[in-house]
Amino acid sequence: MLVLAVRTLRDRASAFVGAFVAAVLGTAMLTAAVAVMTSAASAPVTGEAREALDGVSSVIGFMAALAAFLSVFIVSSTFAFAVASRARELALLRMVGATPKQVRRLVRTESLLVGVLAAVLGCLLGLPLGLGLAGFLVLVGVAPVGFTLSFSGPTWYVAVPISFVVGVLVTWLGAGSAAKRASLANPSDALREADVDERVMTRKRWVLGSVFLVLGIAGVAVLPVLAGDVQIPIAVFLAQPFVVAAVLFSPLFIGGLSSWFVRDRSATGTVARANLRAGARRTTSTAAPITLAVGICGSLLGVSLVMAAAGETSLRQSYVSDLVVEGGGATADEIRRVPGVEEATTIGHTRVRAVVADGAWDQPVEATVVEPETMLSALRLDEFDGSPDRLHGPSVALGRNLAWSMGWELGGEYSVRMPDGSEQRVRVVGLYRDSALIQSMLLPNDFVAAETSSVHVSAIEESDRVWAAVGQRWPDASVTSTEEWLEPLVGERNGGMRSGVWLLSGFALVYTLLAIANTTAMTFRSRSREFTSLRLVGARVDQVRELVRSESIALGAAGALVGGLIALATSLAVWFALRASVPDTPFVLPIFEVLVLSGACVVMVIAASRAAMPRSEGGRVGRSRG
Secondary structure: OHHHHHHHHHHOHHHHHHHHHHHHHHHHHHHHHHHHHHHHHHOOOOHHHHHHHHHHHHHHHHHHHHHHHHHHHHHHHHHHHHHHOOHHHHHHHHHOOOOHHHHHHHHHHHHHHHHHHHHHHHHHHHHHHHHHHHHHHHHOOOOOOOOOOOOOOHHHHHHHHHHHHHHHHHHHHHOHHHHHHHHOOOHHHHHOOOOOOOOOOOHHHHHHHHHHHHHHHHHHHHHHHOOHHHHHHHHHOOHHHHHHHHHHHHHHOHHHHHHHOOOOOOHHHHHHHHHHHHOHHHHHHHHHHHHHHHHHHHHHHHHHHHHHHHHHHHHHHOEOOOEEEEOOOOOHHHHHOOOOEEEEEEEEEEEEEEEEOOOOEEEEEEEEEEOOOOHHHOEOOOOOEEOHHHOOOOEEEEEHHHHHHHOOOOOOEEEEEOOOOOEEEEEEEEEEOOOOOOOOEEEEOOOOOOOEEEEEEEEOOOHHHHHHHHHHHOOOOEEEEHHHHHHHHHHHHHHHHHHHHHHHHHHHHHHHHHHHHHHHHHHHHOOHHHHHHHHHOOOOHHHHHHHHHHHHHHHHHHHHHHHHHHHHHHHHHHHHHHOOOOOOOOOOOOHHHHHHHHHHHHHHHHHHHHHHOOOEEOOEEOOOOO
16 A cells, blocks of 8 residues: 555645645644744743743744644645545546555555655754744844754754654644545546535534534633633634634535625626536635635734733723822822822832742742832722731732632732742732733732832822922923823733734734645646636637636635634624723724735735646647546
């Protein structure tokens, strides 16, 4: 069987190019992601650089998971199409005596050979790709200056082996359903000429589609009640089960939907509509990566928009002061004596590391250093359990989402590593309501010194008069409204989120656009006999090209519409979920982003289909293949 598989790959290489390219790209992306993660984990840095690289590992971890998901999805689709395009060949094997088990073993062996070759090439390409990814992370400010890919240690005995094994498994698993379908080939199919898919919706497709649809609905249902650390990753990946379900169910509707986009009522339009409805398998295979690109990328961008809006709203609502005074030697005690000032309190910030899971790891926390007696004049602490009066010495108050993520309870004693590296035991004296996106910890100023601080002022009368009085008394001080003071904090937070999301969505978009080009080229190149037959019955070259263009636009629009609806629906679901903790979250949807993604996918389909069309030779489009 191995010899036959090698001969098949050699003689019918064009049939496997699509699956091979998809597997190479997936393995390369995975190698790059895992290599960056191992390099970040093994980098000899401490302090803020270590925290930044821990954040890099989290983002790239999402990327690695996304790479694995996209690889399985796209390789499965392209390999299924490759096997379907050889239906007659496999039926001939059955006709000459091959058993279903032998046919299944042949396809499995072919997939294993393709997977091994693709994994080797993908790992080799992934290393320079990882080097570029590390440089990009430094360029956009996500990773600290000086970070680069390590070409020793974990990269070789962790990243490369994991990526190689996953690359082979992805191809092997992706070919599973195709192998089973091939083993069921009827010998009489060798005599068929019509390219009409009679039964694409198999029982397995129905079951898997239903399972993923239920998973997606369950995710939407439980999202509002989840804690922040669980809610965010589920929100990021909320679209995936819906995309899988849509593609699995797409043979039921994608032909009719795509044919609706062919508005041409001429003979060319009629043939295009008939092709789209009749060729369910190739229509589904071509539309699948488009749905994937728009659904996944659009959802990532949409969820980031909603989270940014909710995070900004939550951050702004957490401060109730009117003015913020920085520098100039002004203290809270002195500012309280300014006419028109109701209260003034010092708010500072520092970085600590909370020891969680009985010392298993440290969790970096952005702590707020406060004056307990006056902090409520500047901070909104709703639903406070415990006593703010007890926030003195080695004590801490924190939001419920943060407490849940660390396993801390009211009244418990836990360890915190201070900025100077020392470890202190603190008691939790208060819990209050925070949002899933803005988690906070309060430490008293008699326990830890703030790295940066400012005085927050609440005015009895109009804040402009207080502003002028403070500015006149301390001319070197910076006096701003609290809203203006929050602007850079909001920008820094949203900037970090945007960088991570654009990295994920950009990665997914590049891979899926290449998959779109790959699958589209396979689809239209495999139809050269059909196009030649059209020329033989009198169709002009321009009519054949118009047919291809019409089908390309229709497939792109249909796939983009399904993906766009998924992206908008999941973004809406996340908006509803976040309103449970931030009721005033503004309504935002990624409409512009979905339109841009859809346009990019349609353009890619058109370009790939035009490139796949053979040049006109001797008055014909393409040559007939035996």
